[in-house]
Amino acid sequence: MLTNRIPVEEFHGRWSRVQEICKERSLDALVVWSKGGGPIDMSEDVVYLANHYAVFPYCPDGPGVWSGLGAAAVVVPSTGEPTLIVGSDQWRTDNVSITDVRVSPLLPDAIVEVLRDIRATDRVGLVAGAGMTVEPYRRLLEVSPGIDWVPMDATVEQLRARKSPFEFQLLRESCEVGNAAMLAMMKTATRPGATEAEAALAAYDVVLRAGGTIIDAAIASGPNSHFYAYGQMPQWTTRTLEAGDIFNCDMYGSASEGYRWDFSRTTVTGSKPTTDQLEVIEGSIAAVEAGVSALRPGVTTGAVWDALHGVLVDRGIDIGYDIGGHSYGLAWESPWVAAGGEEVIEAGMAIAIETIAGREGVGNAKFEHNVLVHADSIELLSTSPSRPWLL
Structure with a gap:
């Protein structure tokens, strides 16, 4: 609103x-x-x-x-x-x-x-x-x-791209709603017998009650988890989730004055991930965390990409997803984190670091963090649990 x-x-x-x-x-x-x-x-x-x-x-x-x-x-x-x-x-x-x-x-x-x-x-x-x-x-x-x-x-x-302190506060507020929505979605998706649509509904319920809106929730699961979003219109389906399914979602919306959250999580329905699933999911988390660790004023977007992408390559889970992040606020904005990027990160920026990782025969995992860049620190806003199956 x-x-x-x-x-x-x-x-x-x-x-x-x-x-x-x-x-x-x-x-x-x-x-x-x-x-x-x-x-x-x-x-x-x-x-x-x-x-x-x-x-x-x-x-x-x-x-x-x-x-x-x-x-x-x-x-x-x-x-x-x-x-x-x-x-x-x-x-x-x-x-x-x-x-x-x-x-x-x-x-x-x-x-x-x-x-x-x-x-x-x-x-x-x-x-x-x-x-x-x-x-x-x-x-x-x-x-x-x-x-x-x-x-x-x-x-x-x-x-x-360069936010004021008040804009930072609006982003914190929106991300609080987004965190609650993602938590509700992942709890639902972890329950066998729920549908993708019911997982989306759980998130929408949280956001609408908070006076916000979801722009979209890009969902894929089970044998379709290698898609960014299998339903497309809408971005989810009514597929029933089964034990052992990977479920992933990239969700973005706003709750305070049009300012956004944009983050991704992955879970496994009904059980602990298999060893192969865990390698993909943990690899996606590690790659994004490496990108966040590299993020600070004065570094280039290309250097952040190199840190993130190196983890994917080393772990053998790189699927060629060529975006490692972007600025966010009232929209998705420049600078974009990508190979060879020469734009310089500055204090006052809000940056989303993201990836999709996968391995053939296993499936794909999405993970994304939203941060605020201060002169001497990085503030993490996306605090929804990284490993929802442990809830």
Whole structure:
């Protein structure tokens, strides 16, 4: 749920940093577009700048009637106050951080009207790649002849990568809910006769009662454990869990102001893992712990990847999963932990370290930790038990 807990000064600081970028790039303004409508992914940039989430789901444009329904946009001029543009009057006056709010079902047209009002009609940056579909983009180009649109998709994402102390607290709160949800899921999955769907339901029950949402729960089990998610729509099935099944899940959601948790766990249903299963599961845990141990300000993402990946190779459980982690906050963000990564870890970042390990004929195990990076320490947020079958 979005509330008005975030101090308005935080938003002022965010706008100022965007304006600095506008001046550095000789931009008249930056237009930031994000979608809404339920799943919460691809909403992060407008939430970050305006504390607003569009309530309607995506709908194809109705020519001349609406364009960009289910989205919202923020126009940040190089100087002066930003403007929020929403597609309907369903916005929370008690939450939104921006004073100038305009309502129009034709978002592209309203964006250009704002740009003309502030005389920003030359070079304008556009942050829209993650959430703008082709129809409103074409409409935007059609109604803005003469404007030089400069692609700036990663601009706000790069600002989001460095969190404030208040954002750290929101991540702690969200991870508390995520930990409880993962515990409930794994307890259910450890019980023979339960289904994958019932395990997902146990997690959803915890999160919804806490006022949060699960973005998804990527579940696989038994003979299908080598899949990332066997059901796909949804990401779980109604398969009944049997004694000796590996059950794994990568679960991600949010509970405080849109800030996320994202972690993975693996259990074995009804019994202790076999020796082969234990090698895979313990190897996944050891690899992630090695990555966390390597994580500190000043190291590169590639060095963190090397620490994690080396464990998988040494133990013979590397399945070629090529992501070792990423920043997280209002979304999954850069920097990404991957082979050869040259981005440098900094204090103020929130990093998820993850892996999927496996061996043919045994199955796959998922494991993931969420941490906060301080100047002199690493704070672990994902405290859900690493070995749920021992509960």
